[in-house]
Amino acid sequence: MKKDLVIIGGGPAGLAAAAAAKENGVDDLVIIERDARLGGILNQCIHNGFGLHTFQEELTGPEYAERYIKKVLELEIPCKLNTMVIDLTQMSESKKNAGSSKANDAAGSKLITVMNRQEGLYTIEAKAVILAMGCRERSRGALNIPGYRPAGIYSAGTAQRYVNMEGRMPGREIVILGSGDIGLIMARRMTLEGANVKLVAELMPYSGGLKRNIVQCLDDFGIPLKLNHTVVDIKGKERVEAVVVAQVDENSRPISGTEEEITCDTLLLSCGLIPENELSGNLGVDMNPATNGPRVNESLETDKEGVFACGNVLHVHDLVDYVSEEAAQAGKCAAAYLQGRLAGAKGEIPIRAVNGVRYTVPVCIDPHRMGETQVVRFRVGSVYKDAAIEVSFNGKVVSSRKKRALAPGEMEQIILKKSELEQFQGLREITFSVRQS
């Protein structure tokens, strides 16, 4: 099978990317989704608070997803559900030569190996690909918590799926490690379903979740949050019987003597999200260790020509509105690429993240290729009060934006203007940094 554009993933990123690509003239495209329905993680996020930026109203996850699913169906974009992409590679040289006279066509093509129950295993040859696979939760194995491996240990998102989609309760007496938004949301959800959430423990001195979630998911129900605490042991052989929680020092090391055993039957882990880039890895896409996602330019194109990335596979977002916005840009740029409208790079200016800025997306920008404006999204590495975000061209500060509060849990963005970049003579480097007053 041959396609102009294949979108890998039918969550919020894939849906918005596909819709934008079609609206910009790409007709030969397909979305590949491994689940039985479109919408991705939004289907299990039944709480409200989605879409304030995009629709100026507070929707629940499934409602937000439905708006984009409708759009994709109205645009008659084909979707392959229950279909898993198992490999993504560059078309090999031999295949190219063996091909028809349209060898030129295949020059930049990607080979996508997919599998489903009806059609078995087959390959799709795509001129362009949009990576929209989303992210995964950090697992117990990655957290190095000692103890047995009893039943009753779940990532918060897994528990969320059990409860909200499958109508099953993972346990009754709950301890949650990690105070990211999913953990906080699940503390409330489990409480409303009749469980007793005994504690949320957070390794860091601050919560990674939104203030609103701390108030409305923990405080409203009297659930304690212990900062600077972690789980140091899991008791129980067949089923979780208790966890041992201890205070940690400034280097996140447990302090001996502060251990406290808490009886419970379930431990939920909400300890961060990691972009799911196995496929990008197979293709050899250049990755950014700060985000665990691909390095992309202003067109959201990776170092592999015709391969674009957006949403949580690129970098983990807090708000789905920004995922949709970013994905629409990827769809638009993929369309421009396929139609030969994506101007050749004339000189990419690197964007460096320094002094408290952990990363930027994109990592470089070509003033010649960029639109009139370019959104640069980034995160800071720790908590700041009364600071400023400075943008410098060749080391000279060109803009300084005051921020009353900055936190690693809140993504920031600054919009660069094409005119500013073009007017600056001999621009070699852009830097983003935090300045503390």
Next chain:
Amino acid sequence: MEKKEFVCIGCPLGCNVAVETEGKDIKSITGNTCPRGADYVTKELTDPRRIVTSLVRVKGGELPVVSVKTVADIPRDKIGECVKALKEIVLQAPVCIGDVVVENVCGTGVNVIATKNVEKV
């Protein structure tokens, strides 16, 4: 005189706002950086309200539960009662987004609606 502490949810700053009350009268609000902090604690003290999201059982559908929400916020102290009322209900598939699941839940004057489509199987 009674003293209460709040964390303002207006922005990432998360001001710790202290309020002194005497009976129902608010005597002082301190610690907020902007007027939104004062508005927030006043609302939290006098009439705290929340949108409630939960689940209702479904029979004969592709999923055994459907997600629901109150279409407007309801008094915070009615959350438990509202969720309990929803547990009593069993819907028959298909269920469509926007279907009214309960009218005037717990006398709040607010309807509960479905937030997901559940097809019949």
